[in-house]
Amino acid sequence: MDFKARFAPSPTGKVHIGNIRTAIFNWLYTRHCGGEFLLRIEDTDLERSTKQAIDALYDCMKWLGLDYDGTPMYQTTQSGAHREAARKLMEAGHAYELNPGEENSPVLFRLPYDCDSFPFVRTVGDVKIETAPETPVSISRAGLVWSIVNHKGKTVESAACLAGFKDLQIYAADNTLLFSLNEETLPGIAAAKDPMVFENAAYFTFTRREVFFVDLVKGELSKPLDSIKDLIIIRSDSSPVFHLANVCDDVTQGVTHIVRGDDHVENTFRHLFIFQTLGFKVPTYAHLPMLVNAAGKPYSKRDGDAFVGDFREKGFLPEAFFNYLSLLGWSPGDNREKMNRQELIEAFTLEHAQRSPAQFDMVKLMNMNGLYIAEMPQAEFEQAVWDFAARWEWRTNADRATFHKVAELMQSRTKTYMDAQTWSYFFSEEFEFDPKGFNKFMKEDARAALTELAAILENMTGTAATDFEEAIRKAETAHTIAQGKLNQPLRICLTGITVGAGVYETAEILGKESCIRRIRRALAHENG
């Protein structure tokens, strides 16, 4: 099957979830269709593209298992091809210098006036536009400029390409024909140095045409040609602009399916013409809705909490992160959510891609991550957290045997590896008490029972969780405390916090001597 999709990020900053979601969709779609997934680094913005950003990009893709086919293309290596394409367009009359003859004139792509035969152009109908009085209509090689009076009575200026105005006729208020645009007058306009200005123009008529294409996500999309301007493809410093580079590279890489963000829809209307005039088949497009942050705004490089690399640092599993992101703007069409990579590939078609923006929900990601952690083999979980915990001081005095037991106990309670930060109390007796929990549970009767418990533990011979349980029951009975009510006070003594593993198991891991010390330390601590 001839299917090539690509991911074409510009390495101007750390890759964020919006970017990588696009990569994931491209990847899934490609793998589903059995095509090739290509990578192109759009590094033409020399000012802002950095080596670090490129490295981070590769790193994130590797972490997420986004493998690509072939060698990545660096856009900067293609500038020769871009200039050659511009030269060809110029030669064919599809591009022109804004200021002919001048030294550093930018080059513009001309939307072709003669485009009725293009498969993505169709005629809409005849249109009459009344221009604002006292404002001229001017026409030049760059297009038409005019003003209208809007419904609020304000005069607003508009401009569009010549191709937007097939059979244009400009009239004065007394219906005198001022100018006709057609095959005969067109070359004169294109060649003229200065624009033609019609001071007394009152209205003009033309045949409206529109550009349209069928988007795999959004369906048919269209836009009138008289709302599009010619676009700069070569800057005055002779460097190629995105529009040209992007199209050329897609041609060079043989891309057949372009899956990208919503924000490119407007570009697509213009890129279609570049493909066509360059003599290439236009690719199939799919525009994904944007990902928005908690404020409902599209993710940008300013959203500091949205960098892909940070999710690894926060202790998320790549599979969970991948799974969650695949569900943002897409669903398999049934009630499945937790899906492995193979299931995602099999189910992934653009039919079920959403048309509206999706909001990223950290809480749901956490939940999904917890699901993935819960099903990890215990040994794998233990090793992963051990490695992750290298960043915390408590690991330096943690022995692996104890850690093994802790990990076993904590796995079902862990949402992200970051949760293990609180495991420090297993390895140090110098922890802080949570003031709220401490005051809640360290009441007078609890203190008395705990004092008793410490004494009971002194004489306890067993070391199993059940032995601790028995000792606690004894202390409760001795002080007429309801069965089980000493659990939380003891937990505070042993861990400083109110949540954790089962308290008997926790005590077993800590050992009798440490438990006694911890209880006495807590008893010496004043309520706040």
Next chain:
RNA sequence: GUUCCCAUCGUCUAGAGGCCUAGGACACCAGGUUUUCAUCCUGGUAACAGGGGUUCGAAUCCCCUUGGGAAUGCCA
């Protein structure tokens, strides 16, 4: 301003004119299990933006309104 796009629980979503008394998930609330914590189980609150059409029948099709987003760069 102009053009384009979008609109189902708080959030992610199912929904292709009758299967909808609108389903699932997260979150939240209430119970249960665990003598404790977490997991887990059961139940609950909660949505078709508004108004017109078309139709025997509309969340679904059309129009308008409102709201949101994008483009309108010699950024990509």
